Amino acid sequence: MLAPHQRAFARQGLWPDRTIADRAQDWAQSRPEDICLIDPQGAMPMGAVWAEAMALASALRARGLLRGDVVAFQLPNWREAAVLNMAAALSGLVLNPIVPIYRDAEMRIMLGDCRARAIFVPHVFRKVDYLAMARRVQADLPELTHIFTVRGAGGDDYAALIEAGAALPSARQAIDPQSISMVLYTSGTTGRPKGVLHSHATLGRIIEQSAAYWGLGRGDAMLMPSPVTHVSGYANGLAMPFVVGTQTVLMESWNADEALALINRHQVVGTVAATPFLVELAHAALAAGDVLPSLRFFACGGAAVAPEVIARARRAFAHCAPFRVFGSSEVPLVTFGWPDDPDLAATTDGRIVDYQVRIVDEGGRDLPDGQEGEILARGPAMMAGYADPAQTEEAIDAQGYFRTGDLGLRDARGGLTITGRKKDLIIRGGENISATEIEQVLLTHPAVADCAVVAMPHPRLGEGVCAYLVVQGAVQAQNLAEHVAQSGMAKQKIPERFEIVESLPRTASGKIRKDQLRADIAERIKTEAGG
The missing domain is CATH 3.40.50.12780 (ANL, N-terminal domain)
Structure with a gap:
């Protein structure tokens, strides 16, 4: 059921009235040779993506996956992800993309929360055995009945599914653009991941708006x-x-x-x-x-x-x-x-x-x-x-x-x-300090390649200011403090502590995991105090 504000969007005609699969079918029929994907394996035209997606959708239906079922994938930037996305869109499956950096703990939470029926993973990628991890997770998730590999081998591999599906009846269905097409979990920078629900219409809207604003069109x-x-x-x-x-x-x-x-x-x-x-x-x-x-x-x-x-x-x-x-x-x-x-x-x-x-x-x-x-x-x-x-x-x-x-x-x-x-504010002695403001000043120092400013425990003021830095060459904390002071900012905003690290922990989208940094500095201070 749509919320009141969503009903207003629908009444105003702000949502696309066709799914991505509807549009892909048009491209495949009118311009099947137009290239849509390019990777180290070569170029892939519209017609080939559509044909593989149709075959994959049929194969998944033959395995008992029906409209509304959640199909997850934990894949690198491989062309097969685009085909899987299309197969889900044309048959009414709900897609659950999971970034490859996650491991067993996050996987159990996400797959269990969305009650995924199937997952596509590499067998081994960058020395990580994703198939073994998926099987470990599956043992705790009875609803996860299918594990499929991509660029692997065996009967449950993507290539075998395409081959089998090509000989099966079409799984194409008429899908309501306002129906849910994706559950995407937040990166968890502030706590337990949340399952974000998007429809064919909401995703279609952002794509249309981005292309229009940036002047993107056919062949770009x-x-x-x-x-x-x-x-x-x-x-x-x-x-x-x-x-x-x-x-x-x-x-x-x-x-x-x-x-x-x-x-x-x-x-x-x-x-x-x-x-x-x-x-x-x-x-x-x-x-x-x-x-x-x-x-x-x-x-x-x-x-x-x-x-x-x-x-x-x-x-x-x-x-x-x-x-x-x-x-x-x-x-x-x-x-x-x-x-x-x-x-x-x-x-x-x-x-x-x-x-x-x-x-x-x-x-x-x-x-x-x-x-x-x-x-x-x-x-x-x-x-x-x-x-x-x-x-x-x-x-x-x-x-x-x-x-x-x-x-x-x-x-x-x-x-x-x-x-x-809002939750990233450092409250030092009752005064709010913006971490972003300090970071922007530190990034102007010629030796600072990357930085993150977080709150750290302070025995008198409650919270102090700590800066984690990735630097080029040697640099002294005193020089960094003077650099911040020379910016004209209040003295309270000068970091009391600088931690030099090789890299900052980040989510898949590039956001710095400040929750990890806050936990790290708290543990360091506790250890130094003999706790």
């Missing part, structure tokens, strides 16, 4: 290094080709030099990826003296982005507009960047598009432009809700606005600037 190539098991990788990588006719160039793992070559070889026009990828691509381009003339845009987000990062990247490329965007699994892309304004692209997190946004204080009262508060967002691309109705009720207010938990401010031009995370 998009590089996809982001995991296709994350909402941005899924929408822009697996699904967009079948909505607007783009091509997706899949990267199994990120490498800046390889990305440089792929962009030139396939005349890539844009990408959506984590901020570190932008930094490394710009560095590789400058080192190679390659301005990447085909690249038009690079949308990045998921972590603090210093203005200089955007400005430096813009100087590295001939025609590319790098910009910040803001969104989440629950509200994909509330902002779409400022491709036409270098200053706003560097200093804000983008222009609000297709969403109504409120900035509210602790009491839920609306704040005027320019004042910081929690960001609430409502729009036709937002999730249908969580798998747990209680979580939905807590997260979405009576007017249908999603409480993002992010702090920010809006300006008169409709721009949004993220200033921190």
Whole structure:
């Protein structure tokens, strides 16, 4: 049943009235030779994807998987994920993408919560035996009746399913675009993962809006290094080709030099990826003296982005507009960047598009432009809700606005600037300190390659400020403290402690796992105190 705000979207005609499978069938019939996927195995045209998807859907139905059943996949950026997505869409199965970094504990929670009937995994990938892990998890999940491998061997492998399904009757069904097509679990940066529910209509909406805003059309190539098991990788990588006719160039793992070559070889026009990828691509381009003339845009987000990062990247490329965007699994892309304004692209997190946004204080009262508060967002691309109705009720207010938990401010031009995370605030002696503000200053230090600022236990003030840093070369804590002090910020915002690490823990979408860092610094302090 649709919520009141969702019924309004339907009445206003804001949702697509066709599924991704409906559109893919059109492409397969009218332009079967158009290339939609490119990976190390070669190029795959529309007609081939559709034929494999039809065969896979038939094979899955023969195994007893019916409309509404959940089928999970824990795959790298492989073309088979796009075929599986299409097979699910045309037969009414609900897809559950799971990022490959997760292990037994997370898998049990996610697969058990959504009551998945089947899962597709690699046999072994990067020395991890995913098949063995799936079997271990299956022992605790009686509803998980099928484990299929991809690029493996044996009767339950993807290739065998395609071969068997090609000889079976069609599993194609008429699917309501407003029905649930995906359950996608949040990265768990603040606690137990939540199952985000999206329909064919909500996902179709975000893809249409992204393509229109960024000027994408038939034949345009998009590089996809982001995991296709994350909402941005899924929408822009697996699904967009079948909505607007783009091509997706899949990267199994990120490498800046390889990305440089792929962009030139396939005349890539844009990408959506984590901020570190932008930094490394710009560095590789400058080192190679390659301005990447085909690249038009690079949308990045998921972590603090210093203005200089955007400005430096813009100087590295001939025609590319790098910009910040803001969104989440629950509200994909509330902002779409400022491709036409270098200053706003560097200093804000983008222009609000297709969403109504409120900035509210602790009491839920609306704040005027320019004042910081929690960001609430409502729009036709937002999730249908969580798998747990209680979580939905807590997260979405009576007017249908999603409480993002992010702090920010809006300006008169409709721009949004993220200033921190509501639960990420450091409350030092009763004063609120924004971790993001300190991070942006630290990132301007020439020796700092990456950083994260978190709260740490403080015996007198309750919480202190700790900075985790990835540095280039040798640097002293005193120099870093002086750098922050010279920015003009209040003394209370200077980190009392600096931890130098080789890398920061991140989710698949590029967000820093600050929960892990907070736990780490608390344990370090406890150990040092002899606890």
